[in-house]
Amino acid sequence: MTKTILVVEDEKDILNLIEWHLRAEEYSVLKAKDGIKGLNLAVEQLPDLIILDLMLPGMDGLQICKALKKNQKTENIPVVMLTAKGEEVDRIVGLELGADDYMVKPFSPRELTLRVRAILKRFDNKSEAPEAVKLKYKDLLIDMDSYRVWIQEKEIALTVTEFKLLQELLQNKGRVRTRDQLLDRVWGYQFDGYARTVDTHIRRLRQKIGEEYADAIETVRGIGYRFKE
Template identity: 55%
Template sequence: MDILIVEDEAEIAQLIQLYLEKESFTCHICRDGITALEQFKVVQPDLIILDLMLPGLDGLEVCARIRQQPGSKDPYILMLTARGEEIDRIIGLSTGADDYMVKPFSPRELVARVRALLRRTLRQGGQAQGYQT
């Protein structure tokens, strides 16, 4: 399954990639919102891990634009950000995120949340080749 990691901090993006690739996910990394939208069209990921504070377009705008794209894949979106106030979580989820995690975060919890979201694809009969829960 393809996961698009949208994170401007290289160390965090690489840490996420390391943990997810150990679980046999294919990861693609973007460092800004504009590139994320371009890669979304190319990769058509099953899930997007999306930071809010990005150069170019912020994560909320990226999320909103992905949700508005007609005829494209409708991926799960997990927001992963330093913005952890209640209002930030409410806005993120209301914009279209399926889950919301605050930095600093546990990579193992992130993997567990990714697996939980993607389990829904299996239940709904989606494409999940090679994925095991």
């Protein structure tokens, strides 16, 4: 679970400094001193994050970034761009080309590690979502990307609430979700409505998906609902 970070930087001292601080934070570090090597390493090792100097021999940071974002394998790896003071004009360009953050040299080690941690956390969450974009139960298929549902190839029109409810139940197939849990996760914790609201939506959902699948949403009396395993 320890994260790997690729650092592409031609100035040896800075490279080592960064490496040292990242290792202190228990990250695994890969190093490259020019753009070509950096790009190759990135594709081979698929690190969890890439720190990229803007000015590089061989192939500069912008080009590498562009290349990374074009490659399906690497397009989702977050990139932090390092720029020297005075290169500020290029900031926007760098971000537009797909970099996810930047830092202006000189930066403090503390700033670096905080930034890295923050970005990794952000992308962790991101990558959790796309994990399962599609859920299935028998011939019922739901696509979390497009918020659509099919039963035997035929699309079923669900409202957003119904969709989320179905998704939440299906995602936890076999586990009972209490009404409170469902309210929290489908409606959001800021909603303070009645638990009966859940019932009503369960009812509508069941109606729309037809008897066979309606029965798959089991009522656990006194607790809540559960999608049949």
